[in-house]
Amino acid sequence: MTAGVARAGAGPAAGPGEVLRLESVRKTFGGQVVLRDVGLAVPEHSVTALIGASGSGKSTLMRCVNLLERIDDGAIFLDGEEITDPRADEDAVRRRIGVVFQSYNLFPHMTVLDNITLAPRRVHRAGRAEAEARALELLERLGLAAKAKEYPDRLSGGQQQRVAIVRALAAGPRLLLLDEITAALDPVLVGEVLSVVRDLKEQGMTMVISTHEMGFAREVADQVCFLDDGVVLEQGPPEQVFGDPQEERTRRFLSRVVASGRLQG
Numbered sequence: 328m329t330a331g332v333a334r335a336g337a338g339p340a341a342g343p344g345e346v347l348r349l350e351s352v353r354k355t356f357g358g359q360v361v362l363r364d365v366g367l368a369v370p371e372h373s374v375t376a377l378i379g380a381s382g383s384g385k386s387t388l389m390r391c392v393n394l395l396e397r398i399d400d401g402a403i404f405l406d407g408e409e410i411t412d413p414r415a416d417e418d419a420v421r422r423r424i425g426v427v428f429q430s431y432n433l434f435p436h437m438t439v440l441d442n443i444t445l446a447p448r449r450v451h452r453a454g455r456a457e458a459e460a461r462a463l464e465l466l467e468r469l470g471l472a473a474k475a476k477e478y479p480d481r482l483s484g485g486q487q488q489r490v491a492i493v494r495a496l497a498a499g500p501r502l503l504l505l506d507e508i509t510a511a512l513d514p515v516l517v518g519e520v521l522s523v524v525r526d527l528k529e530q531g532m533t534m535v536i537s538t539h540e541m542g543f544a545r546e547v548a549d550q551v552c553f554l555d556d557g558v559v560l561e562q563g564p565p566e567q568v569f570g571d572p573q574e575e576r577t578r579r580f581l582s583r584v585v586a587s588g589r590l591q592g
């Protein structure tokens with residue numbers, strides 16, 4: 328067993344106020360092992376950044392947490408409850424997890440407001456007035472109140488991505504998963520979406536983000552997890568993982584990132 332694998336798997340001991348916990352999670356697609364032995368603990372009000380090469384399993388990990396993929400082995404806990412237990416109520420679990428992906432996935436034929444209130448009204452059975460009041464309050468907070476009645480194609484990419492974030496927040500989730508939410512945006516729009524994430528952090532939202540924006544991960548994350556070959560090879564505060572990586576493979580990954588100019592910020 329390598330040092331890296333020893334640190335993976337079960338992860339640190341469960342602490343109070345832990346929102347998410349992965350224990351020895353294994354996920355394969357056909358014969359390919361994507362997550363081998365992943366352990367991760369996400370404390371309440373903290374931001375965890377998943378970094379790693381393309382194909383290292385960041386999106387897969389998030390899809391497993393949101394139960395879009397079924398894990399082959401191990402366990403995932405949300406607020407101490409095992410959500411990968413076959414008896415868990417998947418819809419109830421998803422209601423507690425907000426997800427935003429790289430592509431905003433807004434419905435083009437619905438206004439911003441209807442996009443946001445669709446799930447609260449259908450899934451959470453909130454009344455229209457209540458759902459719209461909450462949506463407008465969130466839009467206001469993200470500087471989008473004027474866009475409530477617009478259709479998505481009349482919005483910039485950054486605005487659409489912020490609407491997708493509002494939509495994920497509309498149900499009042501316990502945990503927010505943000506998967507490469509700036510990858511499709513040009514640099515100016517990246518800034519406005521990242522400042523929303525900063526605000527959410529200040530408000531105490533617990534988040535897991537995957538990003539290739541290392542400067543941002545360094546700034547916003549409380550812990551950084553480097554995924555490599557199916558395990559969390561290295562994890563720690565950003566100063567340590569970026570400033571003094573312990574594993575050769577982390578160092579190699581980061582030097583490639585520096586070479587591509589993505590570690591500033």
Ligand SMILES: Nc1ncnc2c1ncn2[C@@H]1O[C@H](COP(=O)(O)OP(=O)(O)OP(=O)(O)O)[C@@H](O)[C@H]1O
Pocket residue numbers: 356361379380381382383384385386387388507
């Ligand atoms: N539904 C699927 N069926 C088969 N293989 C899949 C599926 N989803 C992901 N994979 C494979 O799992 C591996 C991990 O993919 P994943 O999308 O999780 O990587 P990632 O770290 O998010 O990469 P990126 O940085 O490019 O977004 C890849 O080899 C991918 O081809």
Ligand SMILES: [Mg+2]
Pocket residue numbers: 385386387506507537
């Ligand atoms: Mg991905």
